[in-house]
Amino acid sequence: MGTDEQLGAQPANGTAPADGLPDDEGRRVLSRLADELLPVLIARLEASNLGELELRQEGWRVRLRRPLPVNGVVGGASAPALPHAQGQPATGASRHAAATATAAQAAAGASPDSRPAAAGRAERQRLTVTSPAVGYFVPRDGMGPGSSLRNGDPLGHIDVLGVRQEVVAPADGILSRLEAEAGQAVEYGQTIARLDPDTRESRG
Amino acid sequence: MFSKILVANRGEIALRIVRACQRMGIASVVAYSEADRETRAVQLADEAICIGPAEARRSYLSASALLSAAVVSGCEAVHPGYGFLSEDDTFAEMTRAHGLTFIGPPAEVLERFASKAGTRNLLARHGLPIIPGSGMLRDNAQAMAEAERITYPVLIKPSAGGGGKGMRMVRSPRELEQALTICRSEALAAFGDDSLYVEKWIDENRHVEVQVVVDRYGHGVHVGERDCSVQRRHQKIIEEAPSPALDDGRREALCEDALRAVVAAGYENLGTLEFLLDREGNYYFIEINCRIQVEHPVSEMISGLDLVAEQIRIAAGEPLGYSQQDIVLRGHAIEFRINAEDSENGFRPQAGVVEQYIPPGGPGVRMDSHLYSGYEVPPYYDSLLGKLIVWGADREAAIARSRAALDELVVDGLTTNLPLHRALVSHRSFLDGEFTTNLLDRVGSGAFLAARA
Numbered sequence: 001m002g003t004d005e006q007l008g009a010q011p012a013n014g015t016a017p018a019d020g021l022p023d024d025e026g027r028r029v030l031s032r033l034a035d036e037l038l039p040v041l042i043a044r045l046e047a048s049n050l051g052e053l054e055l056r057q058e059g060w061r062v063r064l065r066r067p068l069p070v071n072g073v074v075g076g077a078s079a080p081a082l083p084h085a086q087g088q089p090a091t092g093a094s095r096h097a098a099a100t101a102t103a104a105q106a107a108a109g110a111s112p113d114s115r116p117a118a119a120g121r122a123e124r125q126r127l128t129v130t131s132p133a134v135g136y137f138v139p140r141d142g143m144g145p146g147s148s149l150r151n152g153d154p155l156g157h158i159d160v161l162g163v164r165q166e167v168v169a170p171a172d173g174i175l176s177r178l179e180a181e182a183g184q185a186v187e188y189g190q191t192i193a194r195l196d197p198d199t200r201e202s203r204g
Numbered sequence: 205m206f207s208k209i210l211v212a213n214r215g216e217i218a219l220r221i222v223r224a225c226q227r228m229g230i231a232s233v234v235a236y237s238e239a240d241r242e243t244r245a246v247q248l249a250d251e252a253i254c255i256g257p258a259e260a261r262r263s264y265l266s267a268s269a270l271l272s273a274a275v276v277s278g279c280e281a282v283h284p285g286y287g288f289l290s291e292d293d294t295f296a297e298m299t300r301a302h303g304l305t306f307i308g309p310p311a312e313v314l315e316r317f318a319s320k321a322g323t324r325n326l327l328a329r330h331g332l333p334i335i336p337g338s339g340m341l342r343d344n345a346q347a348m349a350e351a352e353r354i355t356y357p358v359l360i361k362p363s364a365g366g367g368g369k370g371m372r373m374v375r376s377p378r379e380l381e382q383a384l385t386i387c388r389s390e391a392l393a394a395f396g397d398d399s400l401y402v403e404k405w406i407d408e409n410r411h412v413e414v415q416v417v418v419d420r421y422g423h424g425v426h427v428g429e430r431d432c433s434v435q436r437r438h439q440k441i442i443e444e445a446p447s448p449a450l451d452d453g454r455r456e457a458l459c460e461d462a463l464r465a466v467v468a469a470g471y472e473n474l475g476t477l478e479f480l481l482d483r484e485g486n487y488y489f490i491e492i493n494c495r496i497q498v499e500h501p502v503s504e505m506i507s508g509l510d511l512v513a514e515q516i517r518i519a520a521g522e523p524l525g526y527s528q529q530d531i532v533l534r535g536h537a538i539e540f541r542i543n544a545e546d547s548e549n550g551f552r553p554q555a556g557v558v559e560q561y562i563p564p565g566g567p568g569v570r571m572d573s574h575l576y577s578g579y580e581v582p583p584y585y586d587s588l589l590g591k592l593i594v595w596g597a598d599r600e601a602a603i604a605r606s607r608a609a610l611d612e613l614v615v616d617g618l619t620t621n622l623p624l625h626r627a628l629v630s631h632r633s634f635l636d637g638e639f640t641t642n643l644l645d646r647v648g649s650g651a652f653l654a655a656r657a
Binding site for chain 1: 238253254255256257259263268269271272273275276277302
């Protein structure tokens with residue numbers, strides 16, 4: 001999976017950055033932030049008693065703030081939670097990005113794979129759907145090649161000791177093939193299905 | 205006996221458990237996080253299952269991910285290693301609820317020994333001496349009265365916590381009064397609970413612990429003691445057996461007391477009883493570790509036992525099959541914890557690529573490590589890179605071999621505490637067997653490094 005698919009510079013909350021899309025360098029740094037730094041920072045924040053944690057590095061700044069308790073977020077196995085990251089490359093030579101992520105939400109089950117991708121920025125390539133957990137794969141009834149999926153639609157679920165954890169489409173697309181059979185044991189991150197990008201006119 | 209075991213841990217201990225399984229003819233399944241895909245345990249195990257992302261909470265600390273991995277791979281038992289969920293009675297109970305065996309004490313035994321204060325009282329009733337202390341303090345007046353009774357210096361400790369937060373050593377009533385306010389607010393901030401107690405502070409103490417092995421039927425042996433007095437910031441870095449601070453009479457008394465008390469208290473499986481030893485040779489029970497410990501190889505080297513194999517056998521319900529007189533302790537063993545940390549800069553943990561790794565060899569030299577040249581040390585977990593364990597016919601011989609082995613060991617590419625170990629093993633305090641738990645922090649590792657140079 002390319003990290004670009006999961007973590008475009010486009011913020012997950014839908015508002016476009018003021019300065020437009022970042023260049024490759026910006027995307028590279030954002031990807032690195034999301035893949036390497038954020039998990040560590042989130043863990044540190046959670047292990048601490050701090051309300052806020054800020055890291056400055058290479059002209060970038062990341063700030064994590066502990067959220068106020070949110071009902072029903074923690075522990076929701078199928079919650080399609082995500083750290084809402086806001087990245088904005090500054091104009092000029094000095095780059096600046098502030099990412100805020102709510103630790104509790106991130107901990108509640110956001111994996112790189114359940115993060116809604118930067119769907120609008122359609123990569124003309126096949127997308128993979130990966131398992132969010134170790135367990136048995138149970139496809140949704142009627143799910144098969146040709147099924148049309150919107151970003152976030154469930155393809156099925158992983159049975160984790162009797163608890164369902166949803167497998168969702170990371171972007172709009174047409175299911176090209178299921179890589180796991182019904183009842184098959186799958187591990188975390190294992191490819192469950194492949195999607196072809198939806199080539200119809202993009203909505204909105 | 206089990207035919208397949210899930211290894212619910214990482215690093216050198218995962219590798220150690222895989223090796224024990226191989227030797228016992230048991231298939232092993234290593235549960236690993238995304239950050240540990242390229243590790244020796246994953247490569248050597250019969251199977252490996254990715255259970256989650258790097259973040260421990262969603263992998264090595266996730267009971268459901270671990271147990272789901274055990275279920276889908278058809279394991280019969282789960283070995284938790286040390287740290288993570290190894291002493292978590294809820295995890296042990298969940299393991300059993302899914303029809304699997306937890307390799308360690310059963311859930312109810314873990315629960316019985318879960319509270320430090322409760323365990324101290326329990327084992328004191330079975331005859332172990334404990335550090336004189338107060339109960340939970342109501343107010344300052346009671347604190348003053350209790351400290352007076354125990355006699356200064358005393359250590360103020362929060363009931364709820366650990367890790368040094370809310371702890372202060374005081375030498376007078378005036379210091380105590382001031383420190384109580386600070387400790388209360390620190391404890392409240394750290395643990396959400398400001399209740400405190402005081403206990404006798406033992407100056408210049410040593411840390412000595414007794415390894416016990418107890419089967420399901422109440423038969424147990426001790427495997428002698430380990431001296432873990434070389435510590436930095438309350439973390440052990442060198443452990444040895446036997447303790448240079450005990451003569452044979454005291455050693456026997458300590459080990460027999462410890463064994464008798466835990467067996468009487470209903471303990472089961474491997475365990476370690478930790479004691480503080482004062483200058484006069486008095487020992488005080490502090491806590492019990494209900495798991496395999498990092499420093500277990502020290503006891504293996506002098507006893508010839510495979511403690512991980514014993515742990516698995518006991519969990520499978522096998523009787524011990526031997527008794528105390530069969531345990532013959534021979535020679536002297538020392539373990540050096542090789543950590544990715546900068547001893548000169550506050551022991552800051554290091555991450556990065558191990559460009560070159562060459563373990564030492566020769567008679568009596570054992571290296572338990574998951575390293576290989578090119579291995580990338582992830583930043584998410586603890587800094588332990590491996591353990592060098594050296595055996596000699598006596599302490600002097602073990603130290604001579606240790607020096608050579610430490611010089612031979614190569615770990616290039618990131619900063620480790622190897623220079624500190626090389627300095628310590630030539631330092632007068634260590635050679636004389638005079639190390640106390642606070643010496644390294646009090647003197648500073650810089651001084652030891654400078655003494656070597």
